Amino acid sequence: MAFLRCRRDPCGVICLILTYFSVFYADYVVIQYVLIPAYSDSVWCTLHGSVFNLILLLLLACHSKAVFSDPGMVPLPDTAIDFSDLRSQSSRMNERGCEGWTVCSRCETYRPPRAHHCRVCQRCIRRMDHHCPWINNCVGELNQKYFIQFLFYTGMASLYSLILVVSAWVWRIRSERDGDAEKDGEETPSKHLIVAHYIILLVESVLFGVFVMVIFYDQLVSIITDETPIEQMRNRLMIKDRSSSSSSSSTSTSSSSVSQLPHHPPHTRKPKLALLREVFGRGSVFCWLLPLHSSPPSVGGISYSALPDYDV
Numbered sequence: 120m121a122f123l124r125c126r127r128d129p130c131g132v133i134c135l136i137l138t139y140f141s142v143f144y145a146d147y148v149v150i151q152y153v154l155i156p157a158y159s160d161s162v163w164c165t166l167h168g169s170v171f172n173l174i175l176l177l178l179l180a181c182h183s184k185a186v187f188s189d190p191g192m193v194p195l196p197d198t199a200i201d202f203s204d205l206r207s208q209s210s211r212m213n214e215r216g217c218e219g220w221t222v223c224s225r226c227e228t229y230r231p232p233r234a235h236h237c238r239v240c241q242r243c244i245r246r247m248d249h250h251c252p253w254i255n256n257c258v259g260e261l262n263q264k265y266f267i268q269f270l271f272y273t274g275m276a277s278l279y280s281l282i283l284v285v286s287a288w289v290w291r292i293r294s295e296r297d298g299d300a301e302k303d304g305e306e307t308p309s310k311h312l313i314v315a316h317y318i319i320l321l322v323e324s325v326l327f328g329v330f331v332m333v334i335f336y337d338q339l340v341s342i343i344t345d346e347t348p349i350e351q352m353r354n355r356l357m358i359k360d361r362s363s364s365s366s367s368s369s370t371s372t373s374s375s376s377v378s379q380l381p382h383h384p385p386h387t388r389k390p391k392l393a394l395l396r397e398v399f400g401r402g403s404v405f406c407w408l409l410p411l412h413s414s415p416p417s418v419g420g421i422s423y424s425a426l427p428d429y430d431v
Contacts, residue, residue: 128239131255138182138253141323145280146175148320152313157287171279178272181410182254185266190259191245193223193230235349248338248347263338264399265410270335277328284317284324342398343391 149171158164219232223243226236235247237257246260258266291313341347346354389397399407 128252128255131239131252134252135186135255139179141327142175142179142276145276145320145323146172148316149280149283152316153283153287156313157290167283171276171283174272174276174279177408177410178269178276181265181268181272184410185254185258185262185269186256188256188262188265190240190247190257190263191234191261192240192259193226193228193234193243193245195226195242196228233347233350246347247349248341249349263342264407267335267338267398268408268410270331270338271408273331274328274335277324277331280320281324281328284320288317342394345389345394 150168154164154168158167220229221234222228223230223236225241226243228243230236230243231245234243234245236243237247237250239250240257244257244259246263248258248263250257251266254266254269256262337348341351344351395407400411402411
């Protein structure tokens with residue numbers, strides 16, 4: 120199956136290993152070298168440790184859901200489809216509300232509006248945003264919620280660890296200045312090892328924090344504007360082609376480039392809250408932060424299947 124072939128993508132497997140290694144390393148450094156030395160005699164050690172591990176638990180839960188959930192793959196037909204009479208069926212497609220359906224030459228099947236083919240997964244994905252190696256899966260209609268939650272908790276964990284490391288570093292500098300470090304010098308790890316872990320965790324927190332927050336912002340903008348990055352790129356190409364087609368010198372070149380892009384009719388704009396609820400679910404806003412299953416959205420009343428509602 121194409122969904123299993125996606126799992127064997129070397130880049131995706133490496134990114135998965137790097138993700139879990141970074142999470143467990145951050146937890147190890149925070150507990151072993153930040154909380155225990157600085158807050159061992161205080162209730163803050165238990166409190167910070169519990170909150171930080173809760174964030175990491177939610178991070179891993181959302182990441183697992185994004186990895187193993189179906190992003191919205193268009194089902195394949197059981198038998199081969201004859202596309203020879205596709206043009207003659209165009210009028211009946213519009214009458215039955217199937218406008219926007221296109222044919223994927225790679226999957227050899229019909230695909231619903233706003234679906235695109237992923238070369239890594241080798242399948243068409245409904246409302247495909249992009250293929251993310253960090254989850255070794257596509258970000259699509261059915262798992263975008265979990266992907267955004269993963270970004271959110273990764274940003275929170277990065278910020279939290281950054282604050283803990285800085286505060287522990289300040290505490291260590293003050294304790295060394297007061298001469299407390301020499302008393303327990305034989306029981307604590309070497310100073311160079313601790314500083315090395317601090318620096319590595321700081322670099323990891325800053326890099327991952329900035330990276331995921333940029334993607335998190337991009338995902339929210341994509342939902343609110345109701346345009347995936349693929350659709351934004353296609354619209355920009357169409358606008359660029361319209362402007363270039365006005366000059367006679369570039370008419371033939373622009374017409375050939377647009378013909379390669381699948382045509383999708385403009386979809387109706389919806390309120391921003393309705394667009395967010397389509398992704399995160401129609402329950403409480405508090406549930407938007409939890410990796411809970413929500414019913415799949417339906418676009419325009421179309422029931423997704425291997426075939427649209429017209430004769431072939």
